[in-house]
Amino acid sequence: MTQLFTHYNYWIVVVLMMAGFFIVIAQGNLVKKLIGLNIFQTSVFILYISSGKITGGTAPILQEGITVYSNPLPHVLILTAIVVGIATTALGLALVIRIKKAYGTIEESEIQQRDHTC
Amino acid sequence: MLSGIYGFLSASFFVLMDAVDVAFTEAAVGSGISPLLMLLTVALVGRNEKHESGKSIPALVLVTITGALLIIGTLSMPEFGSATAPAQTHVGPHYIEKSGSEIGIPNIVTSVLASYRGFDTFGEVAVVFTAGIGVLSLLMLKSSTVQKPVVTSAHKHKVLRIVSKILIPPILLFALYVQFHGDYGPGGGFQAGVIFAAAIILYTMFFGVDIAQQVVSFAVLRVLAAFGVLLYGSVGLVSMLNGGDFLDYSALAENPITGQHIGIIVIELGVGITVAAIMVMIFYCFAGQVNDTGEAGQ
Structure with a gap:
């Protein structure tokens, strides 16, 4: 039972990650797949940030009279990952728009059907 | 929403x-x-989507099994907030103890981002730049030869126009503050870049792409995006010419701390310029597509 209170951050991550994963594999709509990937991505962010947290620590900005800081390294990694993430999401959405133009649909099953008939 | x-x-x-x-x-x-x-x-x-049935139940089973396995896996992970977890014992303490004397700026995140992991950040900026180019090549803006002043609906909306005038300048100012205060408080190039881009995107939403392009034109954005990456890289080259390693800011000035300060400010500027330019450029591309199909629909 003590596990429940000391590991809840990982459980939130797992739930979010699986929600994103479910959307990616169960939805045929390409935009929804990208939203699922986004949720998946956020869960990884939360995993990193929560592993950098130290109880009683404060934000990693040096100040007089503070001895415990949270780990700055995950912050750096995730900070850049967010901006790169939005850039790559935009690239994915651009691809979706082009697929819509080329195929007239963004449903995965219809796209595959059209590929086979050609 | x-x-x-x-x-x-x-x-x-x-x-x-x-x-x-x-x-x-x-x-x-x-x-x-x-x-x-x-x-x-x-x-x-x-917004129409086809409903497919039959796929979701196997997916749900798969997801539940994976989730259960992951949760079993987390039981052996360190406790939340523990100071003795492996993540806190390797390189993190070094940054916290030494960065104050080695880099000389209070914000540890900025010093790790810009100095210790400068190569990494350079790579990230390059990835953002590449993604921007990718979007650009997929959704090329048609260069409208005739500059027709399109009066969009926002011009008629007094509330929108006045709100935008009140909101946008402070957002731009705040972005600049975040950019140059990144050494001392939370902030830096990535944050400032996205905030700056958000202000311009807000303007574009109110007044339309055509009018926004008269303020920040597409050609300027393209040059700026490349300029940011080059600025970052050139800092590395200058430090090499001064006898240091690539991106070793201590070689930039007589005093290593001063060198670090100069290096971090310049590369954060490069990051900020590239990120802001790429974000606005991506938004222009998407919004331009909407306009095209809108005109075709009429």
Whole structure:
């Protein structure tokens, strides 16, 4: 039972990650797949940030009279990952728009059907 | 809309986790730019979707099994908030103890980002730049030869026009503050870049792409995006010419600390310029597509 209170951050991550994963594999709509990937991505962010947290620590900005800081390294990694993430999401959405133009649909099953008939 | 709320929620979560720098970025990206791009795409590809049945039950089973396995896996992970976890014992303490004397700026996140992991950040900026080029090549803006002043609806909306005039200058100022105060408080190039871009995107939403392009034209953005990456790289080259390693800022000035200060400010500027330019450029591309299909529809 003590596990429940000391590991809840990982459980939130797992739930979010699986929600994103479910959307990616169960939805045929390409935009929804990208939203699922986004949720998946956020869960990884939360995993990193929560592993950098130290109880009683404060934000990693040096100040007089503070001895415990949270780990700055995950912050750096995730900070850049967010901006790169939005850039790559935009690239994915651009691809979706082009697929819509080329195929007239963004449903995965219809796209595959059209590929086979050609 | 929900996605915006989700982004905002995760931003407030990051503040709780002491990651103020990350929270800044997530607040601007997660609740601002990302849902906007999603909405624009949905506007372009149509909101109708086909319902498929039969796929979701095997998927649900698979997801449940994976989730259960992962949760069993987490039982052996270190406790939340523990100071003795492996993540806290290797390189983290070094940064916290030494960065004050080695780099000389209070914000550890900035010094790790810009100095210790300068190569990494350079790579990230290059990835953002490449993604921007990718979007550009996929959704090339048609260069409208005739500059027709399109009066969009926002011009008639007094409330929107006045609100935008009140809001946008402070956002731009705030972005500059975040950019140059990144050494001392939470902030830096990535955050400032997205906030700056958010202000211009807000302007574009109110007045339309055509008018926004008269303010910040597409050609300028293209040059700026490349200029930021080159600025970053050239700092590395200058430090090499001064006898140091690539991106070793201590070689930039007589005093290593001063060198670090100069190096960090310049590369943060490069990061900020590239990120802002690429974000606005991506938004222009998407919005330009909406306009095209809108005109074709009429």
